[in-house]
Amino acid sequence: MTISNTVPISSSPLPNILLMTLAEFRRLKAEIEELASGLWHARMAAQEEHVSGESRTPTVLAAGDLFLRERRLSALRSALDTMEIVDADGRAVIGTLVTVRYDADDEETYRLVVPGEGDPKSNTVSPDSPLGAALLGRCAGDEVTIATPAGSSTVLIVSVEAVPA
Numbered sequence: 001m002t003i004s005n006t007v008p009i010s011s012s013p014l015p016n017i018l019l020m021t022l023a024e025f026r027r028l029k030a031e032i033e034e035l036a037s038g039l040w041h042a043r044m045a046a047q048e049e050h051v052s053g054e055s056r057t058p059t060v061l062a063a064g065d066l067f068l069r070e071r072r073l074s075a076l077r078s079a080l081d082t083m084e085i086v087d088a089d090g091r092a093v094i095g096t097l098v099t100v101r102y103d104a105d106d107e108e109t110y111r112l113v114v115p116g117e118g119d120p121k122s123n124t125v126s127p128d129s130p131l132g133a134a135l136l137g138r139c140a141g142d143e144v145t146i147a148t149p150a151g152s153s154t155v156l157i158v159s160v161e162a163v164p165a
Contacts, residue, residue, distance in 0.1 A: 018083040018114065018127065019137070021162055024095025025085050028076055028114065035073040039066075079114040088162045092135045094127075095163055100135070100155040107158060112136065131155075 020028075043066060083094070092098045092112055099109040110125045112135065118126035125132035134144040138157050145154045 016082065018079060019086045019091070019093040020083050020114075021088055021093060021095030022085050023163060024113075025080070025083065027095075028080060032073060032076050032080070035069055035076070039069055039073065075116050076114070079116075083114075088160065090139050090160055092138050092157065092160045094136075097159075097161050097163055098135050098138075099158040099160075101158050102153065102155055110135070111163060 086093055088096050094112050094114055096112050097109055098112060099107055101107045108123065110123050110131070112132060113124045113126050115126045115128040118124050118129050118132060125135065127133050127136050130146045130148050134146045134155075135157065138144060138160075140157050140159050142157045143154055144157070145152055
């Protein structure tokens, strides 16, 4: 089956509901609990470190760490607010591994992750990227066309499988 799904880089809207596997939900929930419990310690570290001798003046590093933790926690909670747990049943949803073929010899496997978590260097893509948006909801055998700054490319979805828990 061939499906043309051209997703321009500048306008790849995220779906209202993010479909994800139960294993991915549990992984994110555990990370939220870990971040939330460590947030108090990060706040205390930011208060204890100081530049000018005042105990209420955090250093840039401690404040930066606190900011990143709070931002990550907020992003994960937001993602879980807009998700629905589903069986992958062959569809590419958050928490699945998707193998795509760019041409006859070039295959790559990506893990679909929540928005903001994608990192091509670690082979993770999210729905806020052109590739992730094009893969979401698709099945093995589908062809999708992705519009990127470098031009359009068509990929064949070779397989979709759940990430082992």
